[in-house]
Amino acid sequence: MSIQPDNRFVDTEPWSDETDFSAPERSDMDAPAWLLTWRKFRRHKLALISGIFLLTCYLILPIAGFIAPYTPNERSADYLYAPPQSINLWHEGSFVGPYVYPIEAEADLEQFRWTYTTDTSTPAPLEYFCEGEEYRLFGLIPSDTHLFCAPEGATVFLWGSDRLGRDVFSRILYGAQLSLTVGLIGITVSFLLGITFGAMAGYFGGKTDWIVNRVIEILRSLPELPLWLALSAAVPSNWGPVAVFFIISIILGILDWPGLARAVRSKFLSLREEEFVNAAEMMGAKPGRVIRRHLLPNFMSHLIASATLSIPAMILGETALSFLGLGLRAPAVSWGVMLNDAQNLASIEIYWWTAIPMLPIIVVVLAFNFLGDGLRASLDPYKG
Amino acid sequence: MMFLRYAVYRLFTMILTLWVVSILIFIIINLPPGDYLSNQIAELRATGQAAGVAKAEFLRTEYALDRPLWEQYMIWVGFLPGPNGFAGLLQGDFGWSFEFDRPVGEIVGDALWLTVLVNLAAVLFVYVVALPLGVLAAAKSETWVDYTAGFVGYLGLATPNFLLALILFYYGNKYFDLPIGGLMDPALEGEPMSWEKVKSILLHLIVPTFVIGTSGAAAMMQRLRANMLDELSKPYVETARAKGMAPSRMLAKYPLRVAFNPFVADIGNLLPAMVSGSVLVSVVLGLQTIGPSLLTALKSQDQFLAAFILMFVALLTLIGTMISDLLLVLLDPRIRYGSRDA
Numbered sequence: 218m219s220i221q222p223d224n225r226f227v228d229t230e231p232w233s234d235e236t237d238f239s240a241p242e243r244s245d246m247d248a249p250a251w252l253l254t255w256r257k258f259r260r261h262k263l264a265l266i267s268g269i270f271l272l273t274c275y276l277i278l279p280i281a282g283f284i285a286p287y288t289p290n291e292r293s294a295d296y297l298y299a300p301p302q303s304i305n306l307w308h309e310g311s312f313v314g315p316y317v318y319p320i321e322a323e324a325d326l327e328q329f330r331w332t333y334t335t336d337t338s339t340p341a342p343l344e345y346f347c348e349g350e351e352y353r354l355f356g357l358i359p360s361d362t363h364l365f366c367a368p369e370g371a372t373v374f375l376w377g378s379d380r381l382g383r384d385v386f387s388r389i390l391y392g393a394q395l396s397l398t399v400g401l402i403g404i405t406v407s408f409l410l411g412i413t414f415g416a417m418a419g420y421f422g423g424k425t426d427w428i429v430n431r432v433i434e435i436l437r438s439l440p441e442l443p444l445w446l447a448l449s450a451a452v453p454s455n456w457g458p459v460a461v462f463f464i465i466s467i468i469l470g471i472l473d474w475p476g477l478a479r480a481v482r483s484k485f486l487s488l489r490e491e492e493f494v495n496a497a498e499m500m501g502a503k504p505g506r507v508i509r510r511h512l513l514p515n516f517m518s519h520l521i522a523s524a525t526l527s528i529p530a531m532i533l534g535e536t537a538l539s540f541l542g543l544g545l546r547a548p549a550v551s552w553g554v555m556l557n558d559a560q561n562l563a564s565i566e567i568y569w570w571t572a573i574p575m576l577p578i579i580v581v582v583l584a585f586n587f588l589g590d591g592l593r594a595s596l597d598p599y600k601g
Numbered sequence: 602m603m604f605l606r607y608a609v610y611r612l613f614t615m616i617l618t619l620w621v622v623s624i625l626i627f628i629i630i631n632l633p634p635g636d637y638l639s640n641q642i643a644e645l646r647a648t649g650q651a652a653g654v655a656k657a658e659f660l661r662t663e664y665a666l667d668r669p670l671w672e673q674y675m676i677w678v679g680f681l682p683g684p685n686g687f688a689g690l691l692q693g694d695f696g697w698s699f700e701f702d703r704p705v706g707e708i709v710g711d712a713l714w715l716t717v718l719v720n721l722a723a724v725l726f727v728y729v730v731a732l733p734l735g736v737l738a739a740a741k742s743e744t745w746v747d748y749t750a751g752f753v754g755y756l757g758l759a760t761p762n763f764l765l766a767l768i769l770f771y772y773g774n775k776y777f778d779l780p781i782g783g784l785m786d787p788a789l790e791g792e793p794m795s796w797e798k799v800k801s802i803l804l805h806l807i808v809p810t811f812v813i814g815t816s817g818a819a820a821m822m823q824r825l826r827a828n829m830l831d832e833l834s835k836p837y838v839e840t841a842r843a844k845g846m847a848p849s850r851m852l853a854k855y856p857l858r859v860a861f862n863p864f865v866a867d868i869g870n871l872l873p874a875m876v877s878g879s880v881l882v883s884v885v886l887g888l889q890t891i892g893p894s895l896l897t898a899l900k901s902q903d904q905f906l907a908a909f910i911l912m913f914v915a916l917l918t919l920i921g922t923m924i925s926d927l928l929l930v931l932l933d934p935r936i937r938y939g940s941r942d943a
Contacts, residue, residue: 431621434618437869437870438873438918438919438922439622439873440875440880440915441873441877442877442878443914446880446895447629447630447911448629450633450899450907453633529758529759536761537762540763541896543899556764572767575760579756579760586759
């Protein structure tokens with residue numbers, strides 16, 4: 218490059234026939250779509266943090282039994298409604314390592330409740346990789362090693378114990394297994410239904426479109442919760458917890474698809490007229506192939522972003538159903554089932570720790586919302 | 602004239618939708634095997650109470666539960682004559698509640714009006730809160746006002762309704778001396794309407810309205826903010842600014858009007874969620890709406906009661922949606938008559 222006397226720039230390189238004019242000026246402009254999206258997504262700090270948080274949550278699920286000091290239905294009959302215990306490090310100025318103080322229950326016959334006195338003279342250091350009740354790692358491998366548990370003669374109720382003396386912290390970890398997967402199964406069902414019906418309506422148009430549209434309209438105009446209630450009331454009471462869990466997540470999904478189908482349909486309506494679709498059809502591609510290979514990949518990422526935004530609704534739905542006693546039932550443990558115990562004002566006032574499961578619900582729902590918003594923003598090619 | 606024709610058309614589609622909904626609800630209600638009476642008969646037989654069996658058998662034929670399902674449906678709606686002639690929803694006979702041993706109409710009675718009242722209050726709350734906050738958040742976007750509003754909105758979306766209800770009730774009572782539970786002073790229940798009663802109902806409505814409305818208001822606020830931001834980036838806004846128009850006047854006169862349409866149209870999405878929320882919150886707070894009755898009816902398979910309440914809830918949302926559609930057409934003449942996707 219050189220500057221001429223009249224301020225023009227002139228390339229000094231000799232002319233070559235081999236220059237590739239279609240190559241982008243900067244090599245990083247040629248990145249695949251997912252990389253471009255990732256670069257944008259990285260800038261949404263809140264969404265990134267939420268994503269990492271959720272990923273950690275889901276990775277912990279299979280090993281919840283290992284992390285929890287107790288199993289979900291393990292009862293400590295001597296410690297009903299025990300308040301949360303704290304883990305301390307220093308005892309009377311000297312370092313002991315993580316320890317708890319043993320607590321002692323006493324019946325208060327005037328108010329008819331248990332009062333607990335903390336014995337602050339003898340710190341009881343926690344034990345690690347200790348033996349406890351048996352659980353199944355990954356749902357398959359039987360094991361009885363826990364990450365940490367209480368030493369002999371002491372208890373470790375990080376978030377207190379409930380009506381039957383079960384550890385709230387452990388139950389929250391176990392409850393996450395159901396509460397967090399309900400959303401995933403539900404969204405899968407809703408995804409399949411939504412894409413199938415939306416694609417059919419948008420691609421074929423005409424009568425199919427009319428029928429699907431009416432169904433969507435009807436389902437969307439109905440309040441969800443009463444329908445959820447009615448459908449889950451129809452689940453036979455003699456079914457096992459696992460069957461109930463699956464059917465509840467499917468019910469949640471069945472009523473969620475119309476929103477998705479609507480989005481898919483409107484996308485299809487506009488994409489159907491594109492030339493690449495015409496070309497594929499002229500070359501003899503069947504509708505199924507056109508839809509799967511040519512149309513869906515066009516906006517799959519958007520669908521995933523919107524699915525992320527509807528998972529929280531399902532988590533909240535499961536919680537509400539279980540809370541009302543029509544969703545999952547004991548002995549299954551979910552956050553909603555746990556909150557069922559905190560249903561009255563008395564438990565909020567006296568045993569406030571039984572309402573702790575609301576914290577993970579709020580945090581997870583918030584995280585899903587942030588993640589979904591971030592995904593949507595970074596998938597939009599028109600936004601800087 | 603066009604508007605009238607559109608109104609009639611919407612009314613017609615609403616009735617059609619309601620008809621499909623009635624079929625759906627009837628099927629859902631009859632999904633569980635058996636019905637209240639056959640369960641009861643089996644139980645009575647097992648305990649050897651012959652007198653009860655006779656009564657249950659009588660009710661079974663009286664309410665046509667021994668006929669095929671489609672005939673039951675026709676009789677329930679009132680298309681076909683039942684054992685006592687036409688006596689279905691269309692004729693204003695809502696059926697019999699086996700659980701309470703009283704006609705359904707008598708049980709729900711006042712609860713219907715209170716349900717409408719609670720939902721109306723919640724919708725009003727949503728608009729009153731979401732409108733100023735949404736506009737403010739857009740006008741002052743990316744300042745602390747926007748961030749605070751956004752954060753509160755997210756929190757409102759994420760907190761389960763029923764927990765919010767419990768917590769607000771507890772603290773509302775502790776610090777503001779708000780009444781706990783119910784929709785009116787128990788002493789005033791069953792009394793004729795009086796100034797006292799109205800005051801009591803209004804005072805009891807504060808917490809439920811807030812709880813039911815919060816998530817709706819949060820969602821509404823976010824959408825209004827997004828719509829406003831879209832409008833604010835358009836050239837005409839810049840022109841108005843360049844010409845020296847006062848910001849608040851400019852905001853109210855142009856962008857707000859355009860952003861307002863989706864705001865009205867949204868009630869179609871808002872209302873179902875709202876009614877859902879009111880059912881849940883009513884159960885938790887013991888409001889005398891139809892929520893608690895629905896729950897007991899569903900749990901005990903009291904089919905006529907459950908089906909009627911579900912129908913009523915559906916009707917409520919359908920009417921609300923229709924009103925919002927009509928309002929939208931009045932507000933925005935660009936919207937094509939007859940097509941909702943425009």
